[in-house]
Amino acid sequence: MSPKLRKWIIELFLTVFFAGVVITGYNLYLQKDMPTGLAPQIRAQTLNHKAVDLHELSKSAPVLVYFWASWCRVCQWTSPAVSDLSDSENFHVMTIALSSGTDERIAAYLKAKDLKMPVINDDDGIISRNWAISVTPSFFIVRDGEIKSVLTGVTTKPGLLARLYLNR
Known part of the structure; x- marks a missing residue:
């Protein structure tokens, strides 16, 4: 390997490493005010008029609670992965749309993006305030009414699956 190529590879590795450290630190900073322990209760109706109760759902299997926005x-990038996960029988998915407009507008957005996930429209912001959401996307894994994992920013379907299976 030529010295120039080796130097380029080392610089690329260091850049990616330090970018990862900065992004991780920033995400941890954003999570500092988010709830831990007992999850704030969510009792609401999805856009499809299905009643959901977070604490009840989390008794039978882990629940992925996903805060997102159509403008985010x-x-x-993350919503398609969450949409894919919403078909599982091993866990539940609850998504909350923040500042994304009317129910009709969110339904149109979901249809245009081919997303098939249960959505609660937090049009008045009460749910997001109760959860101290300061960034989208935000992901929580809730089991037996307790928050087991918190994640903000970019993630992947395998990363979410791993967190869900670790909390079964």
Whole structure:
């Protein structure tokens, strides 16, 4: 390997490493005010008029609680993974749309993006305030009414699956 190529590879590795450290630190900072322990209760109705109760759902299997927004660029990458996970029988998915408009507008967005996930429209912001959401996307794994895991920012379907299976 030529010295120039080796130097380039080392610089690339160091850049990616330090970017990862900065992003991780920033995400941890954003999570500092988010709830831990007992999850704030969510009793609501999805856009499909299905009543959901977070604490009840979390008794039978872990629940992925996903806070997102139609205007969030990162959510455009993460929402398809969450939508894919919403078909599982091993866990539940509850998504909350923040500041994304009317029920009709959110339904149109879901249809345009081919997303098939249960959505609660937090049009008045009460749910997001109860959960101290300061960034989208935000992910919580809730089991037996307790928050087991918190994640903000970019993640992958395998990363979410791993967190869900670790909390079964």
